[in-house]
Amino acid sequence: MTKNAWGEEDQGPEAQQGAQPVTSSESPDKRSESREWRLIEKMVNGLHVEHRRTRRWGIFFKLLTFTYLFALLGIYFYGKTPDLDAVSSDEHVAVVQVNGPIAESEKANADSLVWSLRRAFENEHSRAVLMRINSPGGSPVQAGYVYDEINRLKTKYPEKKVYAVISDIGASGAYYIAAAADDIYADKASLVGSIGVVSASFGFVDLMDKLGVERRMLTAGEHKGLLDPFQPLQNTERQFWQEVLDTTHRQFIEQVQAGRGERLKEDPDLFTGLVWTGEQALDLGLVDGLGSAGYVARDVIGVDKLVDYSAKGSPIEQLIDRLGVSMAGHLANVLGVGGGVQLR
The missing domain is CATH 3.90.226.10 (2-enoyl-CoA Hydratase; Chain A, domain 1)
Known part of the structure; x- marks a missing residue:
């Protein structure tokens, strides 16, 4: 066994042949589950953003409606006054x-x-x-x-x-x-x-x-049902x-x-x-x-x-x-x- 230029021990060919490639410790099932969770998280975040956007537009239209109604009320109270x-x-x-x-x-x-x-x-x-x-x-x-x-x-x-x-x-x-x-x-x-x-x-x-069809009308007064x-x-x-x-x-x-x-x-x-x-x-x-x-x-x-x-x-x-x-x-x-x- 020898040391390389960096002082690390250099293993022999036998050791290198026995070495296995470095792989992820996660199994394929776990990686698939992780991707699904990321998709779910992205979907939830998108829904949250859409909800906030919808709420902002809702507030805007409500304010616009109230402004319009108040304007109508103002014109209503002053509308009968001549120009x-x-x-x-x-x-x-x-x-x-x-x-x-x-x-x-x-x-x-x-x-x-x-x-x-x-x-x-x-x-x-x-x-x-x-x-x-x-x-x-x-x-x-x-x-x-x-x-x-x-x-x-x-x-x-x-x-x-x-x-x-x-x-x-x-x-x-x-x-x-x-x-x-x-x-x-x-x-x-x-x-x-x-x-x-x-x-x-x-x-x-x-x-x-x-x-x-039978007409049922009760009156008090002889001519109460006139016409x-x-x-x-x-x-x-x-x-x-x-x-x-x-x-x-x-x-x-x-x-x-x-x-x-x-x-x-x-x-x-x-x-x-x-x-x-x-x-x-x-x-x-x-x-x-x-x-x-x-x-x-x-x-x-x-x-x-x-x-x-x-x-x-x-x-x-x-x-x-x-x-x-x-x-x-x-x-x-x-x-x-x-x-x-x-x-x-």
């Missing part, structure tokens, strides 16, 4: 929009219209008040509230005239409101009039008999309800006559519920002239500037309308199957 231009020191014509069906649940409800009209009259810089009307009518009660308030405000502010300008349609309850104005204008093709009352529903008595669509309409109830409609119609006619006075022409069809074009309505005395809101402001009142005083619905209400949630109720109002009396 800053409305509180203007310049002389202007105050505009109040009457759009869509006139009903408590609609945009054109008495509370909103009365609120807007009061603001329009109160502003000392508004020369006149102009109602821009595009409505098929609706509730006689809501229309009556607005009619009475216009007359009250005209008495309180005698220096300010009220103009009604009908665009596409100003019929029934909408014309009821317009009749309170000092002057009414419309386009030559506008639909004007429809001075009448309607109450419509359906009867399902025969259908229930065919289907074998129930699932039982026959009695002649006495028909006569009673007709009297209600006739009374409402008479009230409507009286208010139109009080507002229009001698300008109305004698015509047997005037209060029958018929509707006329603006040109025909001019001949009948239902309107005083033909023209748009801009024309009335510029050439009749003599002021170019128009400022909208209409109450603005909240973004939530606008979103609901756009999504069509109120479509069924609106359709019922248009078709006259809402169960109430309507001026149409």
Whole structure:
């Protein structure tokens, strides 16, 4: 046995032949198990990272949602206030929009219209008040509230005239409101009039008999089930309800006559519920002239500037309308199957 240059003993060939190659002490099964654990560990770490990423995005979207909701609430509480231009020191014509069906649940409800009209009259810089009307009518009660308030405000502010300008349609309850104005204008093709009352529903008595459905309704009061669509309409109830409609119609006619006075022409069809074009309505005395809101402001009142005083619905209400949630109720109002009396 010899020593090499580093002082280590140099084993002979026999010893070298007996030497075995250096190998890992782990068996193949243990190495396979180790790789599996590393894969599991990597997978768990990946899931953890993904979870944290998802949680961060979740927090972000929650903050974004709350910010959006708070913004909507802010606009909701300030949305009914007119624009800053409305509180203007310049002389202007105050505009109040009457759009869509006139009903408590609609945009054109008495509370909103009365609120807007009061603001329009109160502003000392508004020369006149102009109602821009595009409505098929609706509730006689809501229309009556607005009619009475216009007359009250005209008495309180005698220096300010009220103009009604009908665009596409100003019929029934909408014309009821317009009749309170000092002057009414419309386009030559506008639909004007429809001075009448309607109450419509359906009867399902025969259908229930065919289907074998039994109606069970208990009432206290002989006529408490008046106009129930699932039982026959009695002649006495028909006569009673007709009297209600006739009374409402008479009230409507009286208010139109009080507002229009001698300008109305004698015509047997005037209060029958018929509707006329603006040109025909001019001949009948239902309107005083033909023209748009801009024309009335510029050439009749003599002021170019128009400022909208209409109450603005909240973004939530606008979103609901756009999504069509109120479509069924609106359709019922248009078709006259809402169960109430309507001026149409």
